[in-house]
Amino acid sequence: MSDHVDGPRQIGDPAADLTDFFAFTSPENPGRTVLAMCVFPYAGENAIFSNVIDYSIAVRRVTVAGIGNAAKFQPVDDEIRFSFRFETLKRDAAGEALQRGVCKLPDGRELPFTVNDEAGASSPEGDVRVFAGLRCDPFYIGLDTATLKPVPNQLQHNNVLGMVVEFDTRRMLDLAKGTLFGAIAETIPPQQKTRIVPPVARVDWVGRPEQTNVRLNNPGLSNIDDIRDLWNQQTPFAIPKQLQPMFLDRLKASFAEWDMHDGKVDWTPEALDTNANVFLDDFLLFDLDKPINDQSHLEIEKSTIEGRPYRTGGGRTVDANVFDILLTWLVNRDREFLQGGATGATKPGTKTFPYFATPNTELQTIVESVELAADADTVWPLISQFGGEWNSQLARVDLIGTGVGQLRKTKTLDGKEFIDRLDAIDNVKRLFRYTNIAGIPASNCTGTLKVAPKGSGSVVEWRMQFVGAAGVRGRLSPLLKTGLESLTFRFGGPK
Amino acid sequence: MSAIVELGLPCPYATDGEIAAINLESARRSAWTRFAQDAQRPGVAEAVTHNERQAAQFLGDLDALDRLETLASHFSSMNSSFHAALVEAEVASAAHRFDEARGHLARAALMGAPREAIERQTLAIDQACGTNLDAVLGARRRMAASGRLDDLVPLGALLADLERFTEAAAIYRQALSSYDDVSPFPLAWVCFQLGVLWGELVPVPDPTLAACWYRRAIGYVPGYVKARVHLAEVHASQGRADKAEALLLPAISSRDPEVNWRLADVLTEQGRFEDAETRLAAARSGFDQLLARHLLAFADHGAEFYAASGNDRQRALELARINVANRPTRRAVRQAHAIAAIANEDAKLPA
Numbered sequence: 001m002s003d004h005v006d007g008p009r010q011i012g013d014p015a016a017d018l019t020d021f022f023a024f025t026s027p028e029n030p031g032r033t034v035l036a037m038c039v040f041p042y043a044g045e046n047a048i049f050s051n052v053i054d055y056s057i058a059v060r061r062v063t064v065a066g067i068g069n070a071a072k073f074q075p076v077d078d079e080i081r082f083s084f085r086f087e088t089l090k091r092d093a094a095g096e097a098l099q100r101g102v103c104k105l106p107d108g109r110e111l112p113f114t115v116n117d118e119a120g121a122s123s124p125e126g127d128v129r130v131f132a133g134l135r136c137d138p139f140y141i142g143l144d145t146a147t148l149k150p151v152p153n154q155l156q157h158n159n160v161l162g163m164v165v166e167f168d169t170r171r172m173l174d175l176a177k178g179t180l181f182g183a184i185a186e187t188i189p190p191q192q193k194t195r196i197v198p199p200v201a202r203v204d205w206v207g208r209p210e211q212t213n214v215r216l217n218n219p220g221l222s223n224i225d226d227i228r229d230l231w232n233q234q235t236p237f238a239i240p241k242q243l244q245p246m247f248l249d250r251l252k253a254s255f256a257e258w259d260m261h262d263g264k265v266d267w268t269p270e271a272l273d274t275n276a277n278v279f280l281d282d283f284l285l286f287d288l289d290k291p292i293n294d295q296s297h298l299e300i301e302k303s304t305i306e307g308r309p310y311r312t313g314g315g316r317t318v319d320a321n322v323f324d325i326l327l328t329w330l331v332n333r334d335r336e337f338l339q340g341g342a343t344g345a346t347k348p349g350t351k352t353f354p355y356f357a358t359p360n361t362e363l364q365t366i367v368e369s370v371e372l373a374a375d376a377d378t379v380w381p382l383i384s385q386f387g388g389e390w391n392s393q394l395a396r397v398d399l400i401g402t403g404v405g406q407l408r409k410t411k412t413l414d415g416k417e418f419i420d421r422l423d424a425i426d427n428v429k430r431l432f433r434y435t436n437i438a439g440i441p442a443s444n445c446t447g448t449l450k451v452a453p454k455g456s457g458s459v460v461e462w463r464m465q466f467v468g469a470a471g472v473r474g475r476l477s478p479l480l481k482t483g484l485e486s487l488t489f490r491f492g493g494p495k
Numbered sequence: 496m497s498a499i500v501e502l503g504l505p506c507p508y509a510t511d512g513e514i515a516a517i518n519l520e521s522a523r524r525s526a527w528t529r530f531a532q533d534a535q536r537p538g539v540a541e542a543v544t545h546n547e548r549q550a551a552q553f554l555g556d557l558d559a560l561d562r563l564e565t566l567a568s569h570f571s572s573m574n575s576s577f578h579a580a581l582v583e584a585e586v587a588s589a590a591h592r593f594d595e596a597r598g599h600l601a602r603a604a605l606m607g608a609p610r611e612a613i614e615r616q617t618l619a620i621d622q623a624c625g626t627n628l629d630a631v632l633g634a635r636r637r638m639a640a641s642g643r644l645d646d647l648v649p650l651g652a653l654l655a656d657l658e659r660f661t662e663a664a665a666i667y668r669q670a671l672s673s674y675d676d677v678s679p680f681p682l683a684w685v686c687f688q689l690g691v692l693w694g695e696l697v698p699v700p701d702p703t704l705a706a707c708w709y710r711r712a713i714g715y716v717p718g719y720v721k722a723r724v725h726l727a728e729v730h731a732s733q734g735r736a737d738k739a740e741a742l743l744l745p746a747i748s749s750r751d752p753e754v755n756w757r758l759a760d761v762l763t764e765q766g767r768f769e770d771a772e773t774r775l776a777a778a779r780s781g782f783d784q785l786l787a788r789h790l791l792a793f794a795d796h797g798a799e800f801y802a803a804s805g806n807d808r809q810r811a812l813e814l815a816r817i818n819v820a821n822r823p824t825r826r827a828v829r830q831a832h833a834i835a836a837i838a839n840e841d842a843k844l845p846a
Binding site for chain 1: 509
């Protein structure tokens with residue numbers, strides 16, 4: 001999926017694993033261009049950037065060097081580069097960890113910023129803005145690649161670390177020399193002095209989405225070597241001549257396989273070769289003299305391969321359905337759009353800076369309560385037993401240890417298993433707190449059970465807080481509610 | 496940036512250990528969320544397993560074993576393919592339930608699991624149990640030809656188990672020199688292994704050299720609980736109780752009972768008997784809880800504790816025997832003999 005986890009090496013340090021790259025005209029100001037990249041597939045709510053990685057975006061001017069079966073996009077040797085670097089963590093006055101970074105601009109200026117600052121940072125001249133921080137993953141995929149059947153978004157509720165640079169187009173790029181550009185993003189590790197073999201030049205790089213996971217490592221090809229790590233270590237804009245035939249052969253085999261995914265031949269062998277040649281030069285093409293919109297992704301390449309002038313600025317917007325656009329092209333040559341089951345990310349991109357939606361990290365709370373006829377002093381001795389024997393939803397309870405720190409392993413009537421740890425108990429306030437350490441698919445999951453007087457009776461409140469997927473609430477809420485209701489059999493309902 | 500240049504061997508740069516620990520925890524929690532959304536999605540259960548094992552190894556998060564068991568139980572209840580059997584094997588192996596793990600692997604093989612996946616786990620189990628070591632050594636050498644750190648460290652560990660210490664040290668150093676990623680965890684692992692090698696395994700231990708390697712491991716991953724405990728032991732043995740205490744205090748939150756145990760020893764050494772007693776009680780409670788949940792995983796550590804400050808040598812002997820029965824390695828047998836010797840001495844004492 002896109003560039004997420006595209007090879008064994010990427011598992012090592014997810015903060016170095018690029019997931020996506022974008023190039024589009026600013027929705028806020030048509031005179032400005034936005035380049036953005038994301039790293040850290042499946043980032044949790046506290047994810048931060050590596051302090052040793054150079055997160056770079058490189059842009060080169062490109063010309064159309066051939067059309068039709070000779071389609072070719074030729075980049076120049078000169079490039080401009082935006083480079084994001086991050087520091088180790090610092091503590092603010094409240095002791096909270098914060099991370100600062102700096103974006104080095106092509107002209108040598110350095111623009112400092114604070115990670116997760118929604119406003120980002122602007123250059124004193126006002127021509128550049130940057131942002132870095134946790135965001136909702138803008139990529140979405142709703143097609144089963146084996147069957148081409150629609151499925152729900154496979155990255156629902158996912159987050160990534162995003163880096164955005166927006167600049168005044170005419171001040172940064174001399175459009176008089178041409179308006180077509182190719183760009184890539186890359187993650188560059190420090191050059192180790194300890195290595196006994198040549199150092200690795202980069203951990204990952206990305207031009208167009210899905211070069212590695214779909215085009216080079218087509219899951220439909222059998223008995224193939226995984227060459228994604230090898231690809232990721234090559235120099236963008238300059239794949240070595242000796243390796244080009246190998247990558248080209250893989251792309252040809254892959255495209256032939258994709259073409260037959262619907263059982264129909266849509267591509268001639270010559271056209272498949274053309275596609276392979278074009279996609280071997282892996283950079284994101286965009287033309288700043290033409291409109292870049294949610295539908296324009298790959299239009300420059302496709303029109304040029306079809307032997308006609310391109311009409312849009314190509315590029316890639318935050319909301320573009322890049323996976324379905326690519327597969328439609330590869331499988332049926334745009335005969336019929338392959339619409340997957342997802343039409344957008346968990347949250348769509350925004351029309352204002354930094355354009356990536358806020359992350360999916362909202363703390364969710366479930367509160368259920370039951371009123372009882374018995375008073376609080378009568379009810380508390382039962383509730384305060386961490387084992388929860390009063391809960392009719394529990395089929396089995398095992399307690400390990402005693403007092404604070406005690407573990408409770410429970411199995412519900414429908415077979416779910418939970419492990420909780422007692423964090424605190426207060427017999428005066430008649431409450432205890434615990435943390436779920438396994439069984440509930442959410443993070444930072446805590447629970448509190450409290451008994452309070454109400455009239456001549458009492459009320460028992462069960463509160464749970466967590467960060468997790470939306471489905472968790474639906475599964476937990478009935479468990480709490482039904483469990484509490486079982487107390488009315490023992491203590492009677494409200495008078 | 497971690498650039499430590501002790502012992503004349505510059506260490507590779509890596510992501511700051513505090514950042515890496517936060518990101519590991521972040522990835523771990525996120526993997527669980529994905530598992531909840533769709534447990535059948537390819538690779539998700541394996542990602543949870545990977546992250547949990549890292550959390551246990553480097554952050555001293557002993558709850559990881561409980562979470563792994565929940566994972567294996569959920570996954571196998573909804574997935575009847577070899578993937579579930581492989582995850583069950585890995586979880587059983589992480590808890591040192593090696594016979595059970597072999598059973599899951601045999602089942603996975605019948606269900607068509609890739610041979611490499613079976614062999615990788617079988618190799619790890621054989622090495623942990625000290626069985627088929629000639630074959631394991633051959634396989635480890637073949638794998639280490641890749642030059643990758645992940646393949647070199649298990650070879651180094653095996654050579655150390657076989658008491659070929661010079662070779663082991665050379666392999667560990669090669670692992671450091673071959674590293675080309677940015678995660679600090681693998682580097683901390685190698686440094687820790689070198690600390691154990693020079694501090695505990697060689698016939699004449701060199702605590703000063705071991706301490707240097709433990710310091711490096713902590714330099715890469717400040718939250719590396721095992722490295723803190725081992726370095727604290729070295730400091731304590733050299734009469735530097737204050738240094739040992741400073742190393743252990745930040746690790747208490749990990750809930751690893753060994754931290755409380757070593758801290759109790761240090762406090763006793765300083766004459767702070769009341770505090771020491773509190774820590775010792777916490778350690779005893781911690782070991783009891785762990786042994787109740789994961790007897791085989793902590794039998795050797797439990798035996799060590801009860802043979803020393805835990806002051807229950809019969810319990811220690813019982814745990815050491817359980818450990819030997821489960822994994823008859825040279826080290827396990829040596830531990831059992833040593834504990835048996837002192838337990839027998841106890842038995843000779845008048846009641």
